[in-house]
Amino acid sequence: MVTEDISKAIRRIDAVSKSKGTIKYLSDYDLDDYLWGRLVRSSIPRGIIKKINLPDLPEGYFFVSAKDIPEGGKNYLHMIATDWRCFADGDVKYVGETIGILCGPDKTLLEDLYEEINIEYEEAEPAVSIDEGIACKGGAFINGNNIHCSLKLEVGENVDSVFARADKIIEETIETGFQEHVYLETNAAACKKVGDKYQILASAQCPFYIRKSIAPVLGIKPEDIVVQQTTTGGAFGGKEHFPDVLCGPLLLAAYVTGRGVKMIFDREEDIEFSVKRHPSKVMFKTALDKDGNIMAMDSKVYYNVGAYLASSFVVLQRGCFHVTGCYKFPSFRTEGFGVATNTFPSCAFRGFGAPQTLFAVETHMCHIAEKLGIDPLEYKSRYFIKQGDVTSTNGRVVERVMIPEMLNQVLDASDYKRKSREYKYGSGRGIGISFYNHGGAFTGNGESAIIKAKLRLHKYPDGRVEILCGQTEMGQGFHSIMPKIVSRVLEIPMEKVVFDDPNTDRVPDSGPTAASRSTMIVGYLAEKAANLMKPRYDKEEEFEVETNYEHPEGYPWDQASFQGYAYLGYGWGVCVVEVEVDPCTGEVTTRGIWSSHDCGHLIDELIVHGQTNGGILQGIGWASTEVLENVKGHFKQTSISDYIIPTSMDHPKQGVYYVENAYRWGPSGAKGMGELVFNGSGAAYIDAVSRAIGKRISAIPCPTERVMDYMLHGHDFKEEF
Amino acid sequence: MDKTISFKLNGEAVSITTDPLRRLLDVLREDFKCHGVKEGCSEGECGACSVLLNGEMVTPCLIPLGAADGQEVVTVEGITATEKGDIIVQAFADGGAVQCGFCIPGMVVAAYYLLSRNPNPTEDEIRLGISGNLCRCTGYDLIVESIKLAASRGGDIWKK
Numbered sequence: 001m002v003t004e005d006i007s008k009a010i011r012r013i014d015a016v017s018k019s020k021g022t023i024k025y026l027s028d029y030d031l032d033d034y035l036w037g038r039l040v041r042s043s044i045p046r047g048i049i050k051k052i053n054l055p056d057l058p059e060g061y062f063f064v065s066a067k068d069i070p071e072g073g074k075n076y077l078h079m080i081a082t083d084w085r086c087f088a089d090g091d092v093k094y095v096g097e098t099i100g101i102l103c104g105p106d107k108t109l110l111e112d113l114y115e116e117i118n119i120e121y122e123e124a125e126p127a128v129s130i131d132e133g134i135a136c137k138g139g140a141f142i143n144g145n146n147i148h149c150s151l152k153l154e155v156g157e158n159v160d161s162v163f164a165r166a167d168k169i170i171e172e173t174i175e176t177g178f179q180e181h182v183y184l185e186t187n188a189a190a191c192k193k194v195g196d197k198y199q200i201l202a203s204a205q206c207p208f209y210i211r212k213s214i215a216p217v218l219g220i221k222p223e224d225i226v227v228q229q230t231t232t233g234g235a236f237g238g239k240e241h242f243p244d245v246l247c248g249p250l251l252l253a254a255y256v257t258g259r260g261v262k263m264i265f266d267r268e269e270d271i272e273f274s275v276k277r278h279p280s281k282v283m284f285k286t287a288l289d290k291d292g293n294i295m296a297m298d299s300k301v302y303y304n305v306g307a308y309l310a311s312s313f314v315v316l317q318r319g320c321f322h323v324t325g326c327y328k329f330p331s332f333r334t335e336g337f338g339v340a341t342n343t344f345p346s347c348a349f350r351g352f353g354a355p356q357t358l359f360a361v362e363t364h365m366c367h368i369a370e371k372l373g374i375d376p377l378e379y380k381s382r383y384f385i386k387q388g389d390v391t392s393t394n395g396r397v398v399e400r401v402m403i404p405e406m407l408n409q410v411l412d413a414s415d416y417k418r419k420s421r422e423y424k425y426g427s428g429r430g431i432g433i434s435f436y437n438h439g440g441a442f443t444g445n446g447e448s449a450i451i452k453a454k455l456r457l458h459k460y461p462d463g464r465v466e467i468l469c470g471q472t473e474m475g476q477g478f479h480s481i482m483p484k485i486v487s488r489v490l491e492i493p494m495e496k497v498v499f500d501d502p503n504t505d506r507v508p509d510s511g512p513t514a515a516s517r518s519t520m521i522v523g524y525l526a527e528k529a530a531n532l533m534k535p536r537y538d539k540e541e542e543f544e545v546e547t548n549y550e551h552p553e554g555y556p557w558d559q560a561s562f563q564g565y566a567y568l569g570y571g572w573g574v575c576v577v578e579v580e581v582d583p584c585t586g587e588v589t590t591r592g593i594w595s596s597h598d599c600g601h602l603i604d605e606l607i608v609h610g611q612t613n614g615g616i617l618q619g620i621g622w623a624s625t626e627v628l629e630n631v632k633g634h635f636k637q638t639s640i641s642d643y644i645i646p647t648s649m650d651h652p653k654q655g656v657y658y659v660e661n662a663y664r665w666g667p668s669g670a671k672g673m674g675e676l677v678f679n680g681s682g683a684a685y686i687d688a689v690s691r692a693i694g695k696r697i698s699a700i701p702c703p704t705e706r707v708m709d710y711m712l713h714g715h716d717f718k719e720e721f
Numbered sequence: 722m723d724k725t726i727s728f729k730l731n732g733e734a735v736s737i738t739t740d741p742l743r744r745l746l747d748v749l750r751e752d753f754k755c756h757g758v759k760e761g762c763s764e765g766e767c768g769a770c771s772v773l774l775n776g777e778m779v780t781p782c783l784i785p786l787g788a789a790d791g792q793e794v795v796t797v798e799g800i801t802a803t804e805k806g807d808i809i810v811q812a813f814a815d816g817g818a819v820q821c822g823f824c825i826p827g828m829v830v831a832a833y834y835l836l837s838r839n840p841n842p843t844e845d846e847i848r849l850g851i852s853g854n855l856c857r858c859t860g861y862d863l864i865v866e867s868i869k870l871a872a873s874r875g876g877d878i879w880k881k
Contacts, residue, residue: 015814018822019829020801021757028756182857184761184769184823233759233823234857267762475821475858606817606863613860614820640766640855648848648861 006488006668009606012480013494014231014473026188026203026230027264034190034260035062036107037253038114039246040100041273042092045126045342045633046138049090049099055116058109063117064253065089065100072219077248077310078212079241084308084345086217086248092121093141093307094342095633096273101249103261126342126633130281130302133339142340148305149313149338151562153320153392156331159287162296166287170368172721174284174360175699178304178628178635179277179349179621182645185233186270189243191250192260197505198251200227201262204243205235206512207504208470213244214251225251229501235474236618237348240514241311242275272638275347276628278303278315282323282360287331292372294383296331299323301357305338306345312338315346317443319353321566324392325361326403326435327383332392342633348514350618350678354438359623359700362434362683367696370717375420376687377433381407384435395565398555402659403435406574406596409657414576414594425717426694429591431578432687436680439567440672441517444557453549454508455525457486457533461541465490465533467499467526468544469510471518476674477607478518482526484604485667489530490537508546516672519603520569521549523667552665569663571676572598575616577684581692586708588624588689594655597676601662601669608673612656615677621646623682623700644703728789730755731799741787746770748786749796757797757826761855768854771827771834772796778834778853797826800833808875809833809868816867820858827854832868840879841872 017023040063054063066075066087077084088097099119104110125138133146140146163169189202198220200210207227215222232239246263253261265274281302287295301320305312320336369379385391387400411417416431423429441447456468467486473479483497490497510522525547532545557564578592595616602608625644629636637643662669682700689707690697695714702710715721727736730753737752749755749772758781761769765780772781773795774788800806809832812818819825828851835842835850842850847865856864872879 009817011814012817012819014822015819016810018819018825019810019813021755021759021797021826021829023822024756025759025823027760182855184759184767184821184855184857186761232821234821236857267764267767477820610817610820610859610863613862614858615860617860618857639764640762641764645855645857646860647852647855648865649852651860653844653862653865654860 006484007602007605009604010480010484010494012477012607013483014479023231025185025233026190026201029201031190031260031262034192034262035103035105035257036110037250037261037263038102038110039098039249040102040114040117042088042095042097042099043119044092044121044123045095045128047092047121047123049088049092050120050122052099053118053120055113057113061104061113062253062257063100063102064249064256068252068256069217070219074216074219076216077214077244078216079244079310080314081309084310094344096344098245098249101253103253103257128341128343128630128633130279130304130339133304133341146340147337148309148340149316150336151317151320152335153562154333155390155392155394159296159298159331159333162331163287166295167290168288170286170288170721172284172364172367173698174282174363176280176356176359177701178279178630179626180271180628180643181236181238181349182640183234183236183238186265186267187239187242187246187274188264189246189250190260190262191247191254193254198225198254200225200247201230202227202243202247203230203232203239205232205239205472205474205514207472207502208509209241209512210243210247211504214248217248217252218255227504229472231501232472232474236350237352237514238275239474240348240512242347267640268638271643272635273344275345277349278305278312278346278353278356280356282357284364286364286368294329297329299334301334301336303338303353304341304343304346306341306343308345309338310345311347315348315353317562319357321392321439321443322354323357323361325358326385326437326572328385328389329383343630350615351438351675352515354675355619355679355682358436358679359683363686363698366687367717377416377420380435391566393566394563398565398568399663400661401572402598402661403572403574405659406572406598409596410574410576410594413655413657414578414592416576419578423691425691428581428583428692430688430690430692431576432684432691433576434680434683434687436573437570438516438672438676438679440520440569440571441567442515443566444559444564445551447521447549448551451511451549453510453521453525454546455510455522455529456508456544456546457529458544459533459537459540459542463492464496464498465492467497468507469522470502470507471510471522472502472513474513476611477604481519481603481607482523485523485526486530489527490534516571516675519670520666520672523670524665525549527667568665569600569671571671571673573676573680575680575684577681577688579685579688579692581689581707586704586711588704588707590651592652596657596659597673598659598661599673599676600666600671601660602658603668603670609656611674612677613654616654616681617646617651619678619681620651620685623685623702625701625703627701627703724787726786726790728791729793731795739786742785745781745784745786745789749781755796755798759823759826761823767824768831769824769827771830771854773830773834778830797829800830805875805878806833808878809871812867812871812874816870817863818859818867824854824856828856828864832871835868836872836875836879
């Protein structure tokens with residue numbers, strides 16, 4: 001049997017049912033016998049709860065809060081850290097912190113009762129921005145200094161001694177803002193006791209995370225909770241840990257009321273009271289020799305973590321590991337700080353900390369080049385990292401780095417060199433370029449030490465094979481590519497391979513659907529399992545095979561010092577964006593977007609193409625129109641009318657290219673790519689806008705009014721920093 | 722005060738006695754189980770709930786049921802049961818238009834509305850035609866390509 005290249009596109013298995021609208025999301029389930037739940041939240045960013053005044057609740061209506069946690073139960077959600085309280089108790093630390101859950105059968109009446117709840121507070125002064133957090137405005141509330149977590153990395157000669165002999169030192173600060181996920185399906189979850197277990201239905205990325213996180217609330221075992229993922233209408237990291245914040249209160253409500261309880265956020269609630277991408281501030285100090293070459297780069301990386309740590313230390317780590325981007329500098333140091341503020345806790349969002357530092361280093365490199373009068377491409381090219389080079393964690397780059405090949409594709413397609421020459425700074429036209437990468441899967445030995453992924457394949461007598469693992473479909477196409485991988489190995493039609501939305505009682509824990517690990521790690525387990533199954537497939541009626549993750553030997557990692565091989569396989573990217581800026585209004589028109597990516601061997605070219613388009617656009621949105629301000633602890637933009645994501649008319653059709661660079665430990669040579677494609681478009685866009693207006697842009701998002709502001713008051717490239 | 726509202730839903734005469742100020746979106750989803758009509762934003766911004774009201778594309782999250790009295794409503798369920806609708810569904814599946822899927826029924830309605838008026842749209846006309854429908858996954862390119870595919874596959878069917 002001659003099999004076609006696995007890259008050749010197939011139809012996604014969910015495409016028709018999603019197009020017809022017949023597939024069921026949680027809001028389409030018949031849960032009429034469930035009560036509605038409504039979270040009662042803090043309306044102030046910081047203070048003491050003096051009194052909760054509830055209206056008289058009719059029979060069948062309940063208010064459930066911390067005081068209802070049974071003996072043996074704990075008032076926290078076990079994300080990565082365990083500091084995020086299921087319910088505020090005594091005090092509140094951010095606007096939107098859960099205080100209780102109001103439950104009842106009639107949604108309209110529930111809403112009326114909700115409006116009558118009055119909570120009395122003794123308000124305290126909040127710290128909202130990174131600067132206010134560091135300054136401990138209102139008094140420190142975490143660790144005596146408002147620093148949730150920190151780390152330090154150093155490579156090569158100590159940067160301070162290099163600075164002492166540098167010809168010139170450039171100091172620059174680059175900032176990025178909050179970003180809202182805007183998955184089209186809002187958060188939704190339901191919980192009911194079925195038999196002796198609690199059953200959770202949730203629009204979520206990581207079913208096993210939920211049961212582990214919320215079990216402590218009732219003092220039960222994770223296995224006493226069954227999580228069934230429901231068709232998930234987008235997630236982007238926003239449904240990685242955040243569903244726990246719905247499911248914890250739902251679990252307690254189901255326990256107290258003895259009824260099923262469901263919750264479906266409306267859009268305003270979802271934007272106002274959910275996790276966001278961490279705002280960041282990266283302060284660079286870069287030493288140059290007399291010819292403008294970089295001798296050392298020092299940086300301080302600050303992420304606005306919000307009130308609770310949750311998963312943010314891991315986000316900060318990834319941010320610091322990526323602060324050198326695609327470059328190798330002779331000497332380097334970074335210190336990262338997770339800053340506590342009285343804002344909604346920040347959490348996972350496509351890229352998981354890497355986009356912020358990559359944007360920062362790309363922008364900083366452009367600004368140095370422009371100050372020196374060198375084309376940013378030429379300047380950046382001097383420092384491209386190669387196979388075998390030392391990484392930011394003193395490991396080595398294991399794979400071949402195909403930046404030169406990717407660059408050629410994008411330069412040809414965009415005509416970058418001519419345009420970069422011809423479009424004068426400040427002429428209203430600009431072209432920008434960025435380089436970026438993304439370390440695939442969990443950092444270092446995380447996959448073997450923490451996740452320990454498992455996958456099973458079950459063969460049924462009728463020849464069907466079922467994939468059993470915890471990976472979810474959230475739009476990225478995973479439930480189509482896995483049957484493709486397995487069917488290719490077994491040489492059976494794809495229709496014979498079954499892959500249902502995971503249920504934690506049926507499938508082994510293969511780790512979260514996060515970190516661009518699903519295809520790379522779990523897809524590889526599926527390929528291995530299929531290879532084990534193949535010789536037995538025709539001989540045995542019904543059987544199972546199981547595969548477990550094994551970390552390749554010879555690539556050590558020390559999690560205590562963050563030293564060693566952080567990632568064995570990176571995705572790599574180059575992006576070019578061309579813009580035109582209206583000299584009167586500052587309005588930006590995107591004229592072209594071209595990208596090339598190395599994601600190993602593509603499992604499905606159409607799915608990868610779709611992911612690329614979406615990631616690139618989400619990245620440009622982050623850098624341009626997606627303004628999300630937090631004023632005194634409250635998000636100012638609370639609907640899709642004022643939080644502006646890209647529409648079909650905002651940007652032109654993208655030129656999309658790939659290089660072939662098979663990964664040794666991935667299925668058919670595939671690597672992770674879902675986050676990679678987000679990581680660089682924002683920097684290319686800002687480089688282009690900045691050249692078009694002839695001013696340095698050092699903070700995003702940069703919507704029209706801020707472009708205008710830079711045009712009027714910004715710094716020329718030649719000015720001192 | 723409840724009122725009896727009668728209208729045509731996907732070609733069939735229906736009537737319901739309820740508060741005429743309820744959102745048409747809720748009545749379609751809750752009473753007529755048209756679950757393909759998705760609620761994405763509740764303010765007419767995202768287009769996920771798009772339906773045709775007397776042949777015009779509208780967002781029923783902004784329309785009270787009473788406004789449909791005596792009118793004709795077609796949802797994604799009605800559209801995809803037709804030959805034209807099926808051409809769009811198949812083109813979306815082959816063209817890679819679908820990711821998380823939540824915006825897609827609205828996109829199908831928008832594509833149908835566009836192609837029924839303009840059988841050979843340009844790239845810009847397609848982008849304008851779906852500009853009232855937000856998608857966070859695809860970056861729109863493959864949806865645009867899929868609509869082009871539906872236009873060419875349908876050919877003269879779109880002129881009928």
